[in-house]
Amino acid sequence: MDRSLADIAHVEALLDSPHGEMRALRARRVLLTGYRSHPHVGGQGVYLRELAIGLRDLGHSVTIASGPPYPETPDGVELVTFPSLNLFDEKNAFLALRMDHLRSKADRSEWLAHNTGAFGELRAFSYRLRSWLKANGDRFDVVHDNQTLMAPFLDIARDIPVVATIHHPVAIDREFAVEGAQKRIDKWLTRRWYGFTDEQAATVRRLSHLLAVSAAARDSHVDHYGMAPQQAHIAFNGIDLEVFCPGETAQRDPYLIAATASADVPIKGLDVLMRAFVELASQIPELKLEMIGQLRDGPARQILTEADLLDRVTCRSGVTREQIADLYRRAGVVVCPARFEGFGFPAAEAMACGAPVIASDGGALPEVVGEAGCIVPAGDSAALVTAIRGVLNEPDLARQMGEAGAKRAQAAFSWRDHALAASSLYEKAIAAC
16 A cells, blocks of 8 residues: 555545645644543553644644543643542542532442442543533533543533544453453453443444544444444554654664563453463573563463463563663564554554564554554464564564564654544534534
8 A cells, every 4th residue: 555544544534624734723722531541551641642742733722631540741731630539549448438429420420330340430530521611611612532432421512512532442341351251240240340331332322523543443333332434533543753763773682572561351462472472482492571561460470370481571560651662672573462452552663663563463453563564363372473483583574574664653653643633523523513
């Protein structure tokens, strides 16, 4: 293909606007919202921060509203915080309810959900946001939500145009989690925990202006939540190309595998990577694995423990973006084994650093990697072994993959293009009101 999907989405978004880019660049007062926005884990805080920068640089006035943990706030961007009850930090969450909490629908909702086995942060944040906007809504031309997708946003949309970014439907996580639960009670508790996904599905079907970060993100919402394809416009996420870039003096370790995983849950595919690593490590004494993230008790740790290979795996958490980029520049190969990704920041960032990337065909990863890396079937550890061995045994192939990946990352993953697509969608949402 001569043009990336990101380029196509950018052009389509602008052409949909009758005045082209000039209309997309009209300065607007934008409220970006996220129910939680950790700056280093899970990508939600990264998305809000980088989109805020992109919108700010296009001339928009940008405010971020977030529940805890809060994002890093760029210069020139206001942060509005909505503290939660922090019930996960309470020794006895049932006794954490206070008299003043009873007067707050958000607090009551969060306390009740938590103490009945449900995840209630999304709805509680939505209630807090809706209440705050009743007094502050005239400050904004448009609200842009980052996949909270709860019913109060439909109420907000009656007064202020709402645009929402969709990454991947959490119903997919629910399916993997329920399938992995061994006991009937555990399956029931898992369904209870993920009960909010039904409300997300009902909400997303009624929101007319959605920004999907990949075709897989759009199509998975069509399949799992029943939305119409035409509700969503596609624009790839960007990445910070000043941080994630090839190093001039970096020396790659041909026997170092790098990977990133926020949790050892089935959807992340860590078990697949560990089975492949065990097989390869038995044949290659120098082989080692370095991971960004914690390796808690779970299938991946169990696989390594049974193979007596824990000492050849290094895990780091709480690292900076610069440290992550350094790992990608040192790695002989970066593996992204997820069974599903709505986008896949690790793959894009590793490519930008010139690392050869091997990814599964889960979700959007083939879109992100394109022809610059190697794609293997999701869940297939044997195919992953073959692909990793091929990169390790062929230095010229590894170099070519790295060069192609860096070139693709520069062309395809621009926060400015993503912000332009969002800006065009704002105009459509405002015009529709």
